[in-house]
Amino acid sequence: MRVLLASPESGVWNSRKHIHMGLGYLAGALLAHGYDVTIWDAAVEEEFETFEEHMLRNRYDVVGISAPTPLIPSAWEQAATAKSFGAITILGGPHLTLMPHESMEKPVVDMVVRGEAEFTIIEILAALEKDSGIEQGADQPRLFRSEHMDGILGLSWRDENGKIRHNLDRPLADDLDAIPFPAHHLFKIDRYTNLNPLTDGLDPHARAYTIVTSRGCPYKCTYCSKPITGDTWRGRSVANVIAEWRWLVEDLGATEIGVTDDIWNLDRDRAKELCQALIDNKLNHVPWVTIHGMKVNNTDAELFKMMKAAGCKRVGFGIESGDDEVLRKVIKKGQTVDMVRNAIKWAKAAKLQTMGFFIYGMPGETEESMEKTTRLALELDPDLAHFLMATPYPGTEMWDTLLKEGLVQPGNWDQLAIQEDKALFSYGGLDAEVVERKWHEAHRRFYLRPKRVLRIATRKDTWMRFPYYAQTALSMLAGIGKRETAPTAN
Numbered sequence: 001m002r003v004l005l006a007s008p009e010s011g012v013w014n015s016r017k018h019i020h021m022g023l024g025y026l027a028g029a030l031l032a033h034g035y036d037v038t039i040w041d042a043a044v045e046e047e048f049e050t051f052e053e054h055m056l057r058n059r060y061d062v063v064g065i066s067a068p069t070p071l072i073p074s075a076w077e078q079a080a081t082a083k084s085f086g087a088i089t090i091l092g093g094p095h096l097t098l099m100p101h102e103s104m105e106k107p108v109v110d111m112v113v114r115g116e117a118e119f120t121i122i123e124i125l126a127a128l129e130k131d132s133g134i135e136q137g138a139d140q141p142r143l144f145r146s147e148h149m150d151g152i153l154g155l156s157w158r159d160e161n162g163k164i165r166h167n168l169d170r171p172l173a174d175d176l177d178a179i180p181f182p183a184h185h186l187f188k189i190d191r192y193t194n195l196n197p198l199t200d201g202l203d204p205h206a207r208a209y210t211i212v213t214s215r216g217c218p219y220k221c222t223y224c225s226k227p228i229t230g231d232t233w234r235g236r237s238v239a240n241v242i243a244e245w246r247w248l249v250e251d252l253g254a255t256e257i258g259v260t261d262d263i264w265n266l267d268r269d270r271a272k273e274l275c276q277a278l279i280d281n282k283l284n285h286v287p288w289v290t291i292h293g294m295k296v297n298n299t300d301a302e303l304f305k306m307m308k309a310a311g312c313k314r315v316g317f318g319i320e321s322g323d324d325e326v327l328r329k330v331i332k333k334g335q336t337v338d339m340v341r342n343a344i345k346w347a348k349a350a351k352l353q354t355m356g357f358f359i360y361g362m363p364g365e366t367e368e369s370m371e372k373t374t375r376l377a378l379e380l381d382p383d384l385a386h387f388l389m390a391t392p393y394p395g396t397e398m399w400d401t402l403l404k405e406g407l408v409q410p411g412n413w414d415q416l417a418i419q420e421d422k423a424l425f426s427y428g429g430l431d432a433e434v435v436e437r438k439w440h441e442a443h444r445r446f447y448l449r450p451k452r453v454l455r456i457a458t459r460k461d462t463w464m465r466f467p468y469y470a471q472t473a474l475s476m477l478a479g480i481g482k483r484e485t486a487p488t489a490n
Contacts, residue, residue, distance in 0.1 A: 001061040001125055002036045004087070006051065008067050008074035009042035017043045017193045018210055018291075021260060022066045022093065022117075024182030025212075029118040032180040035125060039183070044191035051078055055085045061132075062125065063087040064113075069095040069393050072103070072413045080108040084138045088128065092117050095413070097227040098395045100156040102410070104164045110142040112156040115170050115228055116215075118179050120154045127152065134160060172230050176215060177240040184209055184252055195258045195289055196314065196355075196384070201459060208256040209248045210291065213241045213274065217262040219295070219334050221320075223359065225395030226262065233266045242277050249286050256313075257288040264290060265298045272303055275310035284311035293318030293357050296343035297335045304350035314353035314383070317343060321359065322376030323369040330364040332397075337376060344380045354382040360442065361390040361435035363401050363427040370438040377446055387442045389423050389435060391416055402427070 005023045023039050030037040040054055049057075063082035067075035072095050079089040091103050092113035100112040110133075113120050127148040134143040141158055146165075149157050154170030173179060194206035214235040217226055248254040265271040278284045293316045307315065319340050320331050327333045347354050358377055360370050377385050392399040392408050393416060402408040407425040415424065423432035423439075446452065 001129065002038075002059065003030055003125070004038050004040055004058070004060040004063045004082075006040040006063060006065050006078055006082075007042060008051075008065075008071045008078055009046060017191075018195055018208060018258060019184070019187045019189070019192060020066065021182055021210055021212055024184060024187065025118055025179065026064065026066075026092075026121055027183035027186050028180040029122055030125075031183055033122050033125075037183070037186070039186045041187070044188055052081050055081060055087075059085070060087050062090060062128065064090045064092065064121065066091070066093040067095070068093065069413050070415070070417045074414075076103070076106055076108060079106070083108045083110075086135075086138070088133070088142055090121075090124065094225060094227045095394065098225070099410070100166060101164065104156050104158070107139060107141050110157070113154055114156060114166075115154045116173055117154070119173070120152060120170055123152045124149075124155065172216070172232065172234065174234070176234055176236045181244050181247065182212075184248060189252070195256055195291065206255050207253050208258065209252065209254045210258040210260045211241070211244060211248065212236075212260055213264055214261045214266070218266070219263070220332060220397070221318075222330065222332050222397040222401075223362065223390060223392075225393050225399075227395050229262060233263065235267055235270055238270065238274050238277050241274060242281055242283070245278065245283055246281065249283050254286055257286060258291040259288060260291045262292060263295050263298075264292075265294050265303065268298050268300070268303060271298075272306050275303075275306040275312075278310040284309065287311055287313040289314040290316050292316060294343070295335070296339045299343045299346060301346040301349065304346045304352055308350045308352055312352060314355060315347050316355040316357065317347075317382075319356045319358055319376070319380070320373075321362075321365075321369065322372035322374070323365075326362065326365055326369045330362050331359070340376070341380070344382065353384075354380075355384040355386065356380060356382040357386045357388065358442070359388050359390055360439045361423050361425075361427075361430065361432070363390070363398060363425075365430055367430065367434055367438065370435070370442075374438065374442045374445060377442065385442075385446050387439055387446075389421075389439055391424060 005026055007020050007023060020041050027037045027039055042051065065075045065078050075091055079091060082089050088110050089108060090111045090113060091109055096103055096112045097114040100114055103109045103112050131145055131148050136142065143158050143160050143162060146159050149155060153168055155167045157165055159165050189207050190205045192208060194203040194208050214233060215229040216231065216233045218231055218233055248257060288311055296317055317340065320333055321327050322337060324337050327335060344354055356377060358373050360373065390398065392402050399408060402425055407427065423435040426432045
């Protein structure tokens with residue numbers, strides 16, 4: 001069977017483009033079982049051909065589509081296109097895991113895979129090889145016989161009577177080493193950018209790969225949803241990680257590697273062991289970064305020194321707030337401001353670039369707590385500060401809180417883009433306009449300091465991409481643009 005794995009693209013996110021690891025892992029599993037698989041990532045394909053044009057040129061038996069919450073409407077559109085060419089459509093990802101019935105009610109969606117999908121997709125294709133189901137037409141869902149689909153864990157589907165069925169969930173994989181490596185070689189890597197153009201300047205043809213050394217996170221931050229990887233942390237063996245890392249460096253010519261774990265340093269000793277293995281195997285000449293924020297309460301000075309020796313260039317931290325009360329009671333982060341200070345201090349002492357993530361407008365915040373966050377950002381002075389406005393996603397405690405107040409409604413998924421420059425709700429005594437004002441103010445106070453302006457002005461990339469930076473500055477620094485009124489609790 002010929003399989004296409006696809007992902008839509010958003011127009012609201014920044015210029016960075018890096019490979020879709022979910023599709024990569026699925027493709028790796030399919031290749032390991034002898035299937036013919038292609039990856040079509042709209043982020044790097046639409047400049048050359050549309051999804052429909054690709055489908056016109058190629059015939060596929062199955063099209064699998066993965067998308068985050070804001071792109072679910074685009075995923076449905078892709079499914080409609082794939083179905084018009086006679087393909088069986090399968091959707092998966094975090095949003096689909098949380099809300100499978102919503103998509104199963106769409107006639108263009110034949111199946112939904114919930115949770116980790118590497119084993120599920122193989123079982124589905126094996127069943128389809130025995131019986132491809134009952135086709136009802138391009139505008140109707142395909143039906144399947146119970147004898148073939150009933151036992152596939154993590155699958156949502158329609159039986160021969162047209163009834164939507166949700167099989168039992170699939171348990172999380174215990175042995176991550178048993179999962180085949182992602183099919184890195186199937187990505188058109190020269191079309192992807194380097195991992196952080198804002199600090200390094202845009203390289204539109206970098207060979208920047210990403211790697212996942214562990215899955216899951218035991219912490220329960222109120223803004224975070226982990227429906228696929230779960231609340232338990234599972235690490236790959238160091239030897240297994242090194243084998244993939246070596247493939248990326250020695251065979252695929254990686255110029256940069258990004259570690260995309262939710263929390264790669266939960267086991268501090270394992271993190272140090274991995275760093276030592278990179279040194280011992282002479283893989284430390286290719287720079288690497290932590291794309292997601294490291295957990296500050298699982299760090300020490302020795303870890304950062306070892307990361308630097310292992311080739312690490314930049315570390316990110318989920319700082320979130322400068323108010324201990326907000327960290328403890330609102331975000332439930334499991335860290336303190338002093339822990340953040342120590343982690344940043346140790347990272348800088350190790351000569352690592354630092355990046356901080358800060359959130360404004362969490363339910364229960366105040367203008368005073370957001371002011372503390374801005375002051376902490378100025379005090380810590382990371383090389384890059386990402387100021388984000390709170391965005392509620394299904395599966396989070398924040399979403400449930402706002403849903404009870406009538407401040408969010410299922411269905412308006414394309415409005416939930418984390419990189420947007422507008423607050424999505426007012427809560428308690430904190431108005432959305434105040435959140436936006438403090439967010440813009442944070443950008444101005446951080447990035448318009450003389451040394452920051454000089455640093456930006458002397459970068460070659462600033463002038464090569466001046467229209468992009470000018471537009472970004474107008475949005476983030478000045479707040480220029482049309483504003484819609486955010487929902488407010490009665």
